[in-house]
Amino acid sequence: MKTILVVIACWTLVHGDDSGCLSQGGTCQEDSLQCSGHYVSGLCTGSATRRCCLHGGTGSSGTGSCANVKIVSRSEWGAAAPKSVSSLHLPVSLVFIHHTETPACHDAASCRSRVQNIQHYHMVTNGWADIGYSFLVAEDGTIYEGRGWDRVGAHTEGYNSRGIAFSFIGSYSGGKPPAAALTAVKNMIQCGISLGKVTSGYHLYGHRDVNQTSCPGDALYHEIQTWPHYSHTKP
Known part of the structure; x- marks a missing residue:
């Protein structure tokens, strides 16, 4: 009995609370392993490469505030492996809005190609x-995972370690x-708050700010200035 308790305690210390993934029927594992569905970041504790494998294809990225967010994972759009990875100190308090200044994409195939x-x-x-971006968003509202949460x-520049960025695919x-x-994007920010990735009192900026x-x-830019958390004060 003592041995079993020690093993359970050690598992808890190493992996913490993976309930965000487990509650959706997912499995937290290293993303180098094969996933029968798709990977979603931000639902598992541990290293940045330990992610939630959600079974059954593309779907929502979480419960509650995340239930109405559709994310295409890196593995689904065919991302190349990063050269290196640095972890953010979470939660972040800054959210930046970009556009890719490329043609927009209008279906899954063209959007995957555009993100690649x-x-x-x-x-x-x-x-x-x-x-470069944390997430990219297509005109149909599908979110493509970039570097993730x-x-x-x-x-x-100057704020990469302090915030996340959403880039709209298009000009x-x-x-x-x-x-x-x-x-x-509004739903995704709320998802980030519910996951503990973004502070509830975050400040929103356009890249040009x-x-x-x-x-x-x-x-x-004029549109996001009407959003509740837009800040006129430079961080």
Whole structure:
């Protein structure tokens, strides 16, 4: 009996509370292992490579505030392995909005290809460790996992270790993204709060608020200024 109790105690110390994954019928494991469904970040404790394998294909990324978020995992869109990984100190209090300034994508195949191309550009042309954004969002509201909740990104110079970034796939200077995409990002931020990845009192910024850039485009920038957590004060 003593031996069994010691084993259970050690498991708890190492793996903590994986209830976010387990409550959905998922399994927390190293993402180098085969997953019969798809991987979702942010639901398992431990290293950034220990992720939740949700069985049965693409679906929601969590319970409660996460139930209405559809995420395509890195393995599903065919991400290349990162050159290196740095962990974020969570929860973060800064959320940045970008656009990719590429053509938009309109179906699963074209969106997967677009995200792959963005990752290739970031890693090969820019020489970064991985795709820069935390998450990318298609016009239909589907979220594509970039570096995810737990990893430091390469999206907002000077603030990468302090926040996460959502990038809308497309160019939004002349018109804002469809309602489905805007709603998806709002829901995803709430999901992050419920998972303990984002503080409830977070501050929202456009990329141009902190760096010399026109990103995320005039129309999208004006839109996010109407969102409740948008901040006019530079962090």
